[in-house]
Amino acid sequence: MEKHGFTVTKNYLLETAWVATYTHGQGGRVLGVNSEMDALPGIGHACGHNLIGISGVAVALAAKAAMERLDIDGKVVLLGTPAEEGGNGKVILYEKGAYDEMDVCLMCHPAPGPRHSISLSGSLAISRITVEYQGHTAHAGLSPWEGLNALDAAVLAYNNVSLLRQQIKPTHRVHGIFEGKDWAPNIIPDHAIMQWLVRAPTTSEMEDTRKRVISCFEAAALASGCKVQITIGSVGNEIRQNKALGDELADVVLKCYGAIDYDWGIKSASTDFGNISYLMPGLHPGFSIPTIPDGGNHTTGFTEAARSETSHDACLVVSKALASVGMRVLTDEAFLQKVKDTFEEDKKLRV
Template sequence: MDREGVSWVSTMDALPGIGHACGHNLIGISGVAVALAAKAAIENLNIDGKVILLGTPAEEGGLGKVLLYEKGAHDEMDVCLMCHPGPGPRHSIDLNSSLAISHVTVEYEGHTAHAGLCPWEGQNALDAAVLAYNNVSLLRQQIKPTHRVQGVFEGKYWNPGFIPDHAIMRWLVRAPTTAEMEDTRKRIIACFELVFNIDNPLIKRRHPFFRGAAIASGCKVKVTVGSTCNEIRQNKALGDELADVVLKRYGAMDDNCDIMGASTDFGNISYVMPGLHPSFSIPTVPGGGNHTPGFTEAARSEVSHDACLVVSKALAAVGMRVLTDETFFHNVKDAFEEDKKQRG
């Protein structure tokens, strides 16, 4: 089985307003460190193989890794590796997956009117959005605790002096697998559409509350399903090798890194090629997890950089095993094919 190359990923984005609150600065230096180490090993030991360092933008909703894959950036890769920091005790490394995620945008169009003179002539788009939000809130008690649904309102030129004729809602729907996420997303979208669609037989027969909401709002709705990230499919052979490396060099792996509920476009890459995405812990203040200012501070600390280098060395060792051990490479490919069967 011919090998082409092993790639390590360095993400290159930050969060508006709070900077590296997801620790992508550490992911960036991890990819560089691993690639330099692997390159030196290949040159010094005359190893036949290729090392690829892939800089990827826009993980936070932009699907940067997916766009690069579609443009051929992964064509010379057999295996893709990266890591990600999260909150937890020092030296924790785990191989948990992530949540699949879908972005959904909802737009309500109504009709404006003077709020004092003739509000009855308006069709309140904000009311429609609020009703939809409440519908989702009621639905939450019927979805699994492993699923996540969050939404926010957006609007322009809103003023209590007139009836809002346009409202936008942006939603994220997450679940442990893509199939589960898609099922939950259907139920969430029904909450948006039931607000206005009084001809829906489901409303007429079973949900008078929704029918009342439809009559009250009288608005039109547009639902757009945006980008989707799959859950990470951790390659078992690669994961077992990482655990073995960590055990021999640093002691047993501690799986206390708390980042299970997050999502990443690396999940999409793990669907199309063998991939490994360990999480590693960095010490943070209480309440200072990912996407908080506290994590921004933690991600720039010396102890966090030390933790990053530990997992980077382990990833380098895993990558070199792929390049130097034909049997192991077969096992990695076989594990990927077996996982494809399991996920259907």
């Protein structure tokens, strides 16, 4: 970015974050863009963060080129955001002021879907929960009745949630894993940890389902005689796609590039950009890349798909469309006001 005339600040507010800015003329509006930087343990770019990163760069460079050629006053802020996969990097950066200048913020995300399709679906709100059961060890053969089995409590909790799924809405998601330490088959485990995620289309729906899930954890403690500590961690809001920005993107895509849909994208996944879209006008379209069967996000098949030339071409297309939306923000005061009004109206619809 420095080679292209941007001012770059490394270690920006977080050790692994950065920001690249470009200003042309005096005054004007500020276009915000995100370049996510993250990966998944063992499977690398199985969520396509390599494409998300370069898309942000492409949008920022295109905006700069247009500003120079057409003498458009304004500023571009490209924010390199780490820790999307569970670390809430964008939320931390927002709280530290990284988004303060931006009038809007744009980014995109790859996913399976129809060829040449760009999606304006949203995402699910998410809550992280850590559940810790504390029991009492005993010899599993000699005197098991002296123990309080923390692993039994965790298994009960897991089964409770599995049965609860029959009664939750099909758009809701609950999933978790076991963790433990120093387990052995001849010792009654006195300690077990579970990590859980609860998701739903809106934050309020997620909170309602989370209450029912927590009851499952508490019931397991009661049945096993173990103590339980439940810690509610970070909460991620659903993406609130700004309709004015989305309509502009749809218009550009339909005229120039391909198809718009509202069914694909990452609608059943979650992202910390959802929190940003609660706080300022934002747009986070998905774009389809070709994958093998059962090779969606968070699989090794998607890792391979994300590195293909075809996927990079698809990334360039959505980046061009986002850059066009960004230029509308920088050049059309009435449009930007519509974007802001849409954001304020959306606040009233959040339930």
